[in-house]
Amino acid sequence: CNTYDIAQDEKGWFYLSSDYNFNYSPRFPSTNRGYGVVQIFDTSLHYKGFVNLNFDTSYKGQAFYVSFKKIIRSNKKDGFVVGGSLPLIDTSLIFVDSLQGYDTIVWHHELLNIVKVNDSQQIEWRRTYRIRNGKDDGYLYDLKSCPTGGYIIAAASYLDDAREKYGDPYYMPWLLRVDDDGCLIPGCGT
Numbered sequence: 689c690n691t692y693d694i695a696q697d698e699k700g701w702f703y704l705s706s707d708y709n710f711n712y713s714p715r716f717p718s719t720n721r722g723y724g725v726v727q728i729f730d731t732s733l734h735y736k737g738f739v740n741l742n743f744d745t746s747y748k749g750q751a752f753y754v755s756f757k758k759i760i761r762s763n764k765k766d767g768f769v770v771g772g773s774l775p776l777i778d779t780s781l782i783f784v785d786s787l788q789g790y791d792t793i794v795w796h797h798e799l800l801n802i803v804k805v806n807d808s809q810q811i812e813w814r815r816t817y818r819i820r821n822g823k824d825d826g827y828l829y830d831l832k833s834c835p836t837g838g839y840i841i842a843a844a845s846y847l848d849d850a851r852e853k854y855g856d857p858y859y860m861p862w863l864l865r866v867d868d869d870g871c872l873i874p875g876c877g878t
Contacts, residue, residue, distance in 0.1 A: 689706070689707050689708070689709030689722065690706060690707050690709075690755065691704045691705070691706045691727075692704075692705045692706065692707075692755065692756070692757045692758070692759075692772075693705040693757060693758050693759045694759070695759045695760055695761050695768055696761070697761060697765075697768075697807070698765060699731070700730075700731040701728060701729065701730050701731060701736070702728070702729040702730075702731075702733070703726055703727070703728055703729075703759055703768050704726065704727040704728075704729070704759070705724070705726060705755070705756050705757065705758065705759035705770050705772075706724070706725050706726070706727050706738075706755070707722050707723065707724055707725060707754070707755035708722050708723055708724075708725045708738075708740075708742075709721075709722035710722055722754065722755070723740070723741060723742035723754050723755070724741035724742070724754060724755035724756045724770070724772065725738045725739060725740055725741055725755075726738060726739040726741065726759065726768065726770060726805055728809075737809070739805050739809045739810075739811075741755075741756060741770070741803060741805075741811070742754075743803075743811060743814065744774075753774075753775050754774055754775060755772060756770040756771055756772035756801070756803070757771070757772045757773075757828065758770065758771045758772065758828065758830060758831040759771075760831055760832065760833060760839075761833075762804060762868070763833050763837060763838070763839075763868050764868060766806055766807055767804055767805050767806035767807050767812060768804070768805050769802055769803070769804050769805075769831065769839060769870070770802065770803050770805065771800070771801065771802040771803075771828050771831040771841065772800075772801060772828055773798040773799065773800055773801070773825070773826055773827050773828050773843075774798065774799055774801050775796060775797070775798055775799075776796075776797045776798075776799050777794065777796055779792060779793070779794050781793075797823070797824075797825055798825040798826055798827060798846075799816050799817075799818065799825075799826055800816065800817045800818070800826030800827070800828050800841070800843055801814065801815065801816050801817075801828075802814075802815050802817075802828075802831065802839070802841065802866070802870050803815075804869075804870065813869060813870055813877060814870075815866070815870035815871070817841070817843075817864060817872075819843075819845040819860070819862060820845055820847055820850075820856075820860075821847070823847065823848075824845045824846060824847040824850075825845070825846040825847075826843055826844070826845055827843055827844045827845075827846065828841060828842075828843045829842045829843060829844065830842040834865060837867065837868060838865055838866050838867040838868055839865070839866050839868075839870070840863060840864070840865055841863065841864040841865075841866065842861075842863055843861075843862055843863075843864065844859050844860065844861050844862065845859070845860045845862060846858060846859050846860075847860075
């Protein structure tokens with residue numbers, strides 16, 4: 689359905705961060721569902737296959753919401769790193785001031801994810817990042833290799849009640865540096 693970003697390997701093959709979209713209900717075409725994929729083309733742009741990134745059924749929604757927007761060659765030149773913000777439906781128990789009691793609340797969040805797909809077309813690792821109190825949305829804008837190793841993620845955090853509860857801005861930009869295994873703390877991949 690959509691292609692978001694393109695990267696190449698050393699032999700000149702193209703890897704497209706895209707989505708696979710299927711019509712969930714022929715009666716309601718706007719309810720299309722899907723998931724992220726990495727499409728693979730050779731140097732002559734002949735289609736060679738794809739890697740399915742539908743690894744977690746709790747990430748649900750229309751294809752363009754559950755897809756990865758960035759793809760880069762891994763630092764070790766042994767695969768690709770794709771990144772994006774995936775929607776999650778989360779249920780939590782919170783204290784509601786007006787009720788003076790606890791209630792179950794359904795939250796809809798965007799979680800920042802990066803995934804490494806190796807050259808054997810397998811998912812090697814996956815990392816999810818949250819910045820504030822666990823109820824914020826994370827939006828990935830860019831993903832780059834860092835010259836000294838690892839990756840830099842440019843993103844933003846959005847929190848509905850940030851100003852009222854914490855005195856913070858609703859949107860907070862941030863940069864996150866992770867190692868070659870996508871870890872904030874080196875060695876998390878072991």
